[in-house]
Structure formats: C-alpha cells, structure tokens
Amino acid sequence: MRAVCVIGLGLIGGSVLRAAKAAGRPAWGTTRSESDVAAARADGFDILDIGPTLRRAAEEDALVVVATPLTAVRDVLREVAEHAPEAWLTDAVSVKGPVAAEVRSLLPGARYAGGHPMAGVSGSGWSVGSGELFAGAAWAVTAEEDTTLAAWREAAQLALDCGAQVVPTSAASHDFAVARISHLPHVFAAVLASVGADGGPLALSLAASSFRDGTRVAGTAPELVRAMTEGNRIALLDAVDDALGRLGAARGSLASTGGLKSTVDAGHDARQTLDELATAARASATVQLNGTALERLRELGERGGRVVALSAEAAAVELPVA
Amino acid sequence: MRAVCVIGLGLIGGSVLRAAKAAGRPAWGTTRSESDVAAARADGFDILDIGPTLRRAAEEDALVVVATPLTAVRDVLREVAEHAPEAWLTDAVSVKGPVAAEVRSLLPGARYAGGHPMAGVSGSGWSVGSGELFAGAAWAVTAEEDTTLAAWREAAQLALDCGAQVVPTSAASHDFAVARISHLPHVFAAVLASVGADGGPLALSLAASSFRDGTRVAGTAPELVRAMTEGNRIALLDAVDDALGRLGAARGSLASTGGLKSTVDAGHDARQTLDELATAARASATVQLNGTALERLRELGERGGRVVALSAEAAAVELPVA
Incomplete structure (x- = not known):
C-alpha cells in the first residue's frame, strides 16, 4: 500500500492520518501547530518537520495530502516543489479551482488530483479528529483534462481507505x-x-x-x-x-x-429530494479504467453517482435510482 | 390543581395533555383527527367530542388550551364561546397578536393569557408527542394591558407544570x-x-x-x-x-x-451570544404578584429573564448575567 504523508493535522488532516494508518498504510505527517505535534506524537503518530516530511515522501514515493486552509496552500506547495516536485499529490481543501491553479503553476511535475472530503464537526485541531470521521461520507475527487487516471486513482483510493465514497467531478462543477x-x-x-x-x-x-x-x-x-x-x-x-x-x-x-406557498412548497420539495436521495434504491455501474474512464466517471458523479470500490481494472459506482 | 382541557392533540397539544396529567392535574382533550382520538384513548387518555369537552371545562372551571394551527383558531374559539364563554383560556399557537385579536372579538368574557411553548421535533400528530417535550424549554406567556394577573398565572402555571420556563412578554414583542x-x-x-x-x-x-x-x-x-x-x-x-x-x-x-469579514464576524459573534446565554451565570429576582407585576415581568422577559417558579405571592425569575 502506498505511503501517505499528511500536511496539516487539524480536524481533516488529523482524521486522514488516523484513517490511513488504520487502513494499514505507512503514514506520517507535519503541522505548524506545536500543540498538535505534541498531541499527535502522544497518540503514537510519526510527526516530522515539513522538510524531512516531504523528503521522506519523495524517497518512499508517497501520496502527499495537503490538508491546510486555502490561505496556506501556496506556501505548502512551494515546500512540496522544493522537496518532492514529482510527488503523488492530493488535497482536502474545500475549494478546488484555486488549488488546481496553484498546483499547475508551482508543481507542473506533480501527479495531482484534487480532493474534498465532505465531513466536519464542530471544533478544530488534532484533538477533535477521528479515524471514523469519513465513514460513509462523500469525498469529491476531481478529474480535469490534464488529470491522469493514475493520479486520480491514488486520490480516490485514499478516500476509499478512509471509509468514504468517491464523488468524481471537475473542479468547476465541484x-x-x-x-x-x-x-x-x-x-x-x-x-x-x-x-x-x-x-x-x-x-x-x-x-x-x-x-x-x-x-x-x-x-x-x-x-x-x-x-x-x-x-x-x-x-x-x-x-x-x-x-x-x-x-x-x-x-x-x-x-x-x-x-408564502411557492417558497414553502419549493423548499419542502427540495428537502424531500435530499432525504429521498439518502434512502433511494441504488443501481450499480462498472466503469472500466481505460482511456475515457475519467470522463465517464464525471458523468456519473454529475448524476449523483459515487465510486464505492476500485480494482486494478474497474471502478464500482453506485447511483441513486430516480 | 386546576383541570386542563386541551383542544388539538398534535405534537404540542398531545404533549401538553400528557405533561398536565403527569403533573397530577385532571386532564382531557379533543381532536378532529380520528386516528389521534384512537391513539390517545389507547394510551389511556380521556378524549371527548368538542362540545362535551368544553361543557365539562365550564363545569369544572378548567383551563382550556387551544393547541391547533392558527388557521383553525377562529372555529375553535367559536366553540369555546358557545360552551364555555368565561373559561380560563390559553393557547399554544406560534403567533400571539392574531390569537389575542380573535379572543377579544369572540370571547370578551374569557380569562385569557396567550402561550407559546418553544419546543418541537420532526413529525406531527399524537404519536410523536411526549410529556417530556417541554423540559427546560422556553414557554412564552403573554401579558397585555387587558390581561389579568389571575389569567396570566393560570397559563404560566401550566407551562411550569409541563417542565418549561416561562418567558413573560407582550404579544407584539413575542x-x-x-x-x-x-x-x-x-x-x-x-x-x-x-x-x-x-x-x-x-x-x-x-x-x-x-x-x-x-x-x-x-x-x-x-x-x-x-x-x-x-x-x-x-x-x-x-x-x-x-x-x-x-x-x-x-x-x-x-x-x-x-x-466577507464583517458578515462572518457578525454571525460568529451572534452565535456566540446565543451559546453564552445557555451557559451564563444566572441571577435571581423575585417579583411580588401585585398590581404592577405583569409590567415588571415583561421587563425581565425583555432582558432574557424566565420565571422558574410561582408561589401564591411571588414569581421567581432567573436572568442571565451579562
């Protein structure tokens, strides 16, 4: 299993690190928060400074996960460019277009697909994280024109290993x-x-x-x-x-x-649509992971489909039945 | 303890009937929903048609509680006017001005103070109600210029008996x-x-x-x-x-x-104010139940005060300390 290197150990990054390790993957991380460093180490995790963290990622051909707020992404990507410019790379930032633009500009050699786990709780920092945070949650993984199937697979497999379901989409649609x-x-x-x-x-x-x-x-x-x-x-x-x-x-x-009839009725219908989605019957689709797979996966994502498993040859997708 | 007669046995009315009976008060009710009649009777409650319900209220000098949607209030008040025109009267409708206007018009002899328990859950009907629904909840009881202290006390005592805390207010402020x-x-x-x-x-x-x-x-x-x-x-x-x-x-x-700094900061501050209110230290005030008591109670309600107990002479009020 590919090693995972997490940058930023707040609620999301800390939960990814826990879940990746629990899934049996070699995993380590870094954070600028001294209290989170101490807490993560006390919990038995391998925490390094950002330079050593990224050099180890380059050595082990790890998947680097950027799990900082958007405002810190540029600085982090500059560090990745310095220490691991061709890394497998994903992120957990809540906006995908700006991150993709920074990656293109700063890390043209990175094997990148963007990610966004749709899970959260109140509070922040390492202490509120949990390896179970993503269980059953949606996790968007983006595929652009320049995204390779291999890079998309790496990001999607991490999401699945964390217990999430993968929503394939483009950065703009996301x-x-x-x-x-x-x-x-x-x-x-x-x-x-x-x-x-x-x-x-x-x-x-x-x-x-x-x-x-x-x-x-x-x-x-x-x-x-x-x-x-x-x-x-x-x-x-x-x-x-x-x-x-x-x-x-x-x-x-x-x-x-x-x-207020039209406002109230429209809102009620919309909320019912959301609730029905959660309990709707599911159809299964299989997408062969060949040349046009990412396009096909994006189409299924647009229809509410989620990837629930990946094999060497195919992605298993579940779709709500209308 | 004064008997309680509940009209409308949905979530709120059904919960009031349960809580009033659990508090040891004679209590019965009526509803137009045949399925709720059957369910409430099966649960051991005394359910009558609206005429007999209100005639019994007049005989026993009960407190009549109107717990229907606003749209049904006028019809119900006409029934009250026919069978129990001088009843003790309150309600559990979510708007107070329109109900007060209907009561003034249809029931000038009623001893009325408006009520609004601030509690709810998803779903509706007798089956989702609970005698515990109001535990610790706010329950507005209105005092207008023409509200008598005696009528206000009856409505407030019901709220306390249901486990709620009473927020004294005017219909307009509510x-x-x-x-x-x-x-x-x-x-x-x-x-x-x-x-x-x-x-x-x-x-x-x-x-x-x-x-x-x-x-x-x-x-x-x-x-x-x-x-x-x-x-x-x-x-x-x-x-x-x-x-x-x-x-x-x-x-x-x-x-x-x-x-979005000013929007986000203002929202965060406002939400913190709400959270702090829940955990704020409380000061106690005692309001003697004499001539100007309702005015004084409304002032305390405006400042976030809640009546937590009533005796023959006084109301005990808790106020958040700023």
Whole structure:
C-alpha cells in the first residue's frame, strides 16, 4: 500500500492520518501547530518537520495530502516543489479551482488530483479528529483534462481507505456545487444569527431548535469560513444571487398577497429530494479504467453517482435510482 | 390543581395533555383527527367530542388550551364561546397578536393569557408527542394591558407544570422576536434547500451537515409553516428585510472586495451570544404578584429573564448575567 504523508493535522488532516494508518498504510505527517505535534506524537503518530516530511515522501514515493486552509496552500506547495516536485499529490481543501491553479503553476511535475472530503464537526485541531470521521461520507475527487487516471486513482483510493465514497467531478462543477450546499449555508447561518441577535435577549431567550440548527455553523472559526467562502467567490456569488432572488420573491409575495406557498412548497420539495436521495434504491455501474474512464466517471458523479470500490481494472459506482 | 382541557392533540397539544396529567392535574382533550382520538384513548387518555369537552371545562372551571394551527383558531374559539364563554383560556399557537385579536372579538368574557411553548421535533400528530417535550424549554406567556394577573398565572402555571420556563412578554414583542428566531429560520431553510437542489444531483450528493442542518426545518409540513409564517406577516417582513439587507451587503462585499469579514464576524459573534446565554451565570429576582407585576415581568422577559417558579405571592425569575 502506498505511503501517505499528511500536511496539516487539524480536524481533516488529523482524521486522514488516523484513517490511513488504520487502513494499514505507512503514514506520517507535519503541522505548524506545536500543540498538535505534541498531541499527535502522544497518540503514537510519526510527526516530522515539513522538510524531512516531504523528503521522506519523495524517497518512499508517497501520496502527499495537503490538508491546510486555502490561505496556506501556496506556501505548502512551494515546500512540496522544493522537496518532492514529482510527488503523488492530493488535497482536502474545500475549494478546488484555486488549488488546481496553484498546483499547475508551482508543481507542473506533480501527479495531482484534487480532493474534498465532505465531513466536519464542530471544533478544530488534532484533538477533535477521528479515524471514523469519513465513514460513509462523500469525498469529491476531481478529474480535469490534464488529470491522469493514475493520479486520480491514488486520490480516490485514499478516500476509499478512509471509509468514504468517491464523488468524481471537475473542479468547476465541484466549486459550483459546494457554493450551494456548503458555502451558502455558512453565509446563511451568519446572516440568520445576526438577524436573530438583533432581536435582543428576548429573541435569543425564545430561540429553539429551528434557530439553533440554522445557525450552528456560524460557530465555526471565522478564518476557516472566510478561507472557504472567499476562496470560491465566483461560484458563491452565483449562489448568493440565486438566494437573493428567492428571498426577494418570498418578500414580495408576503407583502403583496400575504402568502408564502411557492417558497414553502419549493423548499419542502427540495428537502424531500435530499432525504429521498439518502434512502433511494441504488443501481450499480462498472466503469472500466481505460482511456475515457475519467470522463465517464464525471458523468456519473454529475448524476449523483459515487465510486464505492476500485480494482486494478474497474471502478464500482453506485447511483441513486430516480 | 386546576383541570386542563386541551383542544388539538398534535405534537404540542398531545404533549401538553400528557405533561398536565403527569403533573397530577385532571386532564382531557379533543381532536378532529380520528386516528389521534384512537391513539390517545389507547394510551389511556380521556378524549371527548368538542362540545362535551368544553361543557365539562365550564363545569369544572378548567383551563382550556387551544393547541391547533392558527388557521383553525377562529372555529375553535367559536366553540369555546358557545360552551364555555368565561373559561380560563390559553393557547399554544406560534403567533400571539392574531390569537389575542380573535379572543377579544369572540370571547370578551374569557380569562385569557396567550402561550407559546418553544419546543418541537420532526413529525406531527399524537404519536410523536411526549410529556417530556417541554423540559427546560422556553414557554412564552403573554401579558397585555387587558390581561389579568389571575389569567396570566393560570397559563404560566401550566407551562411550569409541563417542565418549561416561562418567558413573560407582550404579544407584539413575542411576534417580533419569533419572526427572527423561528419564522425566518423556516424561510431561510426553504430558500437554502431550493438553491441547493438547483445545483442538481451532484450538489445534493455532496451535501453534508452544514446543508442538512440549515435545511432541516424545510421538512416540516408546508401547511404548518405557512400558518405560522403567513400569520406573522408584518413582523416577518421586518425580519426578511433585515436579512435581505445583510445578505445584500455580503453580496456587495464579496463582489467588490472579495471579502466577507464583517458578515462572518457578525454571525460568529451572534452565535456566540446565543451559546453564552445557555451557559451564563444566572441571577435571581423575585417579583411580588401585585398590581404592577405583569409590567415588571415583561421587563425581565425583555432582558432574557424566565420565571422558574410561582408561589401564591411571588414569581421567581432567573436572568442571565451579562
């Protein structure tokens, strides 16, 4: 099994390191947080400085996983370029277009496919991570025109080894999608929390689960929220404009007719679609891993398909049946 | 202990009936749902038709609790006016101004104070109710200029007997507050679910907890959401306008400077305020139940205070310490 070298040992990186080791892969990592270094070592993990970490990755032909916030990616990639310029490379950053652009610019020789595990919990740092974090979760693995099948396989196999299911997609499709289901929810949570707090202590005293659930992710560290939302500016603007249009229509309807039927019905239908996806019957598809495999996998990802296993010759994909 | 007569045995009414009986009060109820009648009787509760239910309430000088959606309130109040026009009366409807107006118009002789327990779970009907639903929850009890201390006490005592803490407020303050922390969350959940679903199967396949939590209440039955949101139109318009302003500012900032600092920071601060409220130290205040008690209680409610006990002479109030 290919060795795994994780850069950044927060919630996601720390969980990847634990899961990769639990899957039987040689695994080590690095982080700039001294407290996380101490905690990870105390938990029995092999933690080095970034130079030695990457030189070891080059020596062992390891898969390097960049698991830092977007704002730290450029510095990290410069280190990778210095010590392991032809490494197998993936990442766990929540925006894929900007990371791909940096990799193209700084690491033309890297064997890269982007990744994004769709899992999270409150809190941050090594201590909140878990090798079980990704069990059953979606994990996007991107395939661009210049992505090789070999590089995609390496990133996808790591996701599967961590217990996740692989969603094949392009960086652009990923960024468009997550603007809607991850970045907009953070903006909405922030706006909702602010409007609620503007109601004063009485409003917050009356707040129950609808407000608590709707504002939960506003508790995320602001620098992490800014890194992901500001890093996906174009796609997020599109999602915010869609939301402004829908909220404005609700406002107009409430003011003119007093009714919210179309807003409420559309939301209910959309939420039902989400719930049905979780329980829908699944069809299986097999994609032969040859010349056009990545294109075919992206098509299946666009339809909600997830890769659940990889063999030497083929990818097993599960698709919800409409 | 005063008897309790519950009209409407869905999630809230069914839970009130269970909790009132568990507190040792004589309690019975009525519902138009035949399946809920059967289920409640099978669980050992005393269920009558609405006429006999209300005549018994008049005979036993019971507290009548209207626990139907807002859309059914007028019809129910007409029945109360026919059979028990001077009843002790409260309700569990999520909007207070419109209910108070109906009571004034249809039941000038009723001894009324409005109520709103801030508790809910997914699902509806007798089967999802629980006598524990209100444990530790806020339960607004309204006091207007024409509310008598005796009527307010009856409604507040029921809330305490159900395990809740009483938030004293006016109907207008209540409706303003819940527009922000209950009705706007439902509108936001609907809009967010729709924008996410517009991203297609790929977006929903990638959706994780930020989207699930932010859209959870979009799964609520549309007629219940419409009854509460449309019934609080003026206050909700104010909250939606505030939200549109904040979301528009986020949009402008993202488009012009690429930054979301003020949106994200404000949301984080607001959410922290909510979290701190839950763990804040509490100061105790005692309000003598005499002539100006309701005014004083409303002031404390405005500051986040909750009544945690009532005696013959006084109300014990807990206030978060800023």
